[in-house]
Amino acid sequence: MQDDSIKDKALANRVSRLIVDAFNNLSVKSGKPGVRSNGVKEWTVLAGIAMIEIDETANYKVSPICFATGVKALPDKVRQYSQGSMVHDMHAEILTLRLFNWYLLKEMSLLIENDQYSSQIIEKCEDEAKFSLRENIELALYISEPPCGDASMTYIADEREPWQETKPEKRRKVDNEGTVLRGRANFDQLGKVRTKPGRADSLISLSKSCSDKLCMKQLIGINNCFTSYFMKDPIFIDYLVLPQSKACERDLTRCFYDRFQSKDHSVKYMKHIRCDDDGFEFQKPETCLSKVVPSQLSLLRVIPNGNTQVLNNGVKNGSFIKGKPPKPTGQSFICNEQFYLIAKTIANLGSFHYSSWKLQNHQRESLKEHGRSVLKYWPRTSIDDFQV
Template identity: 35%
Template sequence: MSFRDDYGTKITELVLSEYEKLSAKGRPVTRSNGAKEGTIVAAVIASDTRTDKHSILTITTGVKSTPNDELARSKGKILHDCHAEILALRGFNRLLLEHIKRSMEGIESNLIHNTPNGFEWNNELELTLFISKLPCGELSMSLLAEMKCEDENSMTFEEDDNQQYITPEIKTILRGRCNFNKRNYVRTKPGRIDSKATYSKSCSDKLYIRHKTSVLNSLTSYMMPTPLYISNYVIPNINSHQIEEMKLYFNRPMDLHSSVRRLYIHTSHYKFGDDLSPETPPSSMSALKILFNDNDIQEEQILNGVKNGYYTKASKPLRKNCESKVSRYSLWSLFITMHREFKDLTYLEFKRRYCAERAELIRSIKSSLSSDGWLSTAEDDCQLP
């Protein structure tokens, strides 16, 4: 039997079983008016190609992102993007930093090993990203077209109507699901057309950039010089056309980044009970669970980009210890425990000085995705006290 035989079913069963173990605080609820909320669940899984053993590393839920004008007070403590698949990858990078730290302390890791050139991923393990629904953005536009989506957030605009753009100077970036029949555009996260704009890009766009660069962030890639990629996607209830569309999307030739990387897309036939649909209001809550090992599992709930119970209105300062384990500030703090030589730098100073090659590659990819230019989220720097 092949390692990938019935892979989608095995992974879906594993993830949905773990989802049921999440705290009820981070899962959708039934509102007072009787409306049942929905969400999206994502997970990063390590699969051992020798033993056919699959281990969930992170599991997350979430469908929210932070408006750009609320990031001014962040200082690295507010999460910009709480969509499940992006949270799952942030959680994975947190897990890697923890494994690196423990390895430096003499604790053996089954995920990484130390080499003269830095830490490396165990190449007998393949990475899988499970998502309960097609990622927002380009990869879900054909589904919206098939559904003949007519909700107010998916409105069709004439070419000269600037409502569809975050800024009219950049017409290669569309806002959310506006003009869903347009293809091959960068999109921001979906949201009500009358809501405050988020500049966070769609999950499709973010996953594409990671497919071309690495799932490692600037901190983990500094300590793990060899890029690391997702080998498998598992998305329940998608058809063969959508599978082919995903493969073409991730491996489309884009200027210098035209190399084809093998990617397996799997599906299954399972109904996720808390699935987000046009009929269900989205849950405001996100859940994050990182499984370091059987005896070390860390879980938190996130609301409005900070830990649940810590949110304050935009006019007030952030509360002490409000930051999630996967916030920029928390990841930077953990990194500095291993690299004290950078403690006087800010996070962005470190990136500019020591991650320039990675940044240039990402800039080049963004330029190929949006020829009119790129619209970045508000600068969000942090420094340890």
């Protein structure tokens, strides 16, 4: 799977440099890790998506589209009241995928509103009311750390202190199918679906690891239920860009390729390419004994239009209400309800319950079920529903 050619290394370095520079050059009052009042430094993970435009001579231009930071996930119980107004998974790479989908919806809306508008990434299909990715475009996903879960087990085992779970039978049981394999527990169990978060003493989230979610995206594409409704074909990540010093090819191959072989459906495997030291300032500490803590905040940025936001507890920073959904003004622009508000400017979606409407995309749902069967035990999160 790994290709250490000069071309791939140059591309990886170009992508990582653009994403890190976009983060470094963004001047914000809050959102970036800092130093707490007790002198303890914060760290986070940075992820971003870049667009690669390839011309007829095989030369390419790389443009960063979006980036996000974050390492948090909300407990599953929050879904009982969030009503589509909270972002549950705030790991950087998952936030980045949400940002990319938001950007797609905004571009679709602009194409509908203005016949003269030309999008750099998508275009309207001539024969139907759909959109497609422009020709000769590829996408790269950069992450400053290997994705949590199976793709990072060697890195975590070598560099961090594992949980001591000597009695696996005491792991949290969530249904009749099995038990949850969480975070950093049980290093000896490889090639398995894991859930966030990484702390043994945290409330259970049931949100699958970034490794598992990215693995599934190789089958269904990175479109969410809204953008997939409007796209003629799924969009896939072509390149996964990780730091050379942190990525273990054995883990990447096992996680994204070996355990996800499908005889019934085609899978668009990501190509793993490595970048040199990317210069990201707020790296995850090398050992768990380091006097640093994870940042509570996530910084979101859509680069082409400059949309920027800081998240805390799944809502706009400063808008969290314990045990309740935020006020409309406190919603993140990438929560599900805000996605719907943009989508309805593109087409009349009618009135529906979100949880039932997204199931109407039978092809996408069928692919998801197939992916879950290939990856084996896949604990379901509680329903986060709202009516429009």
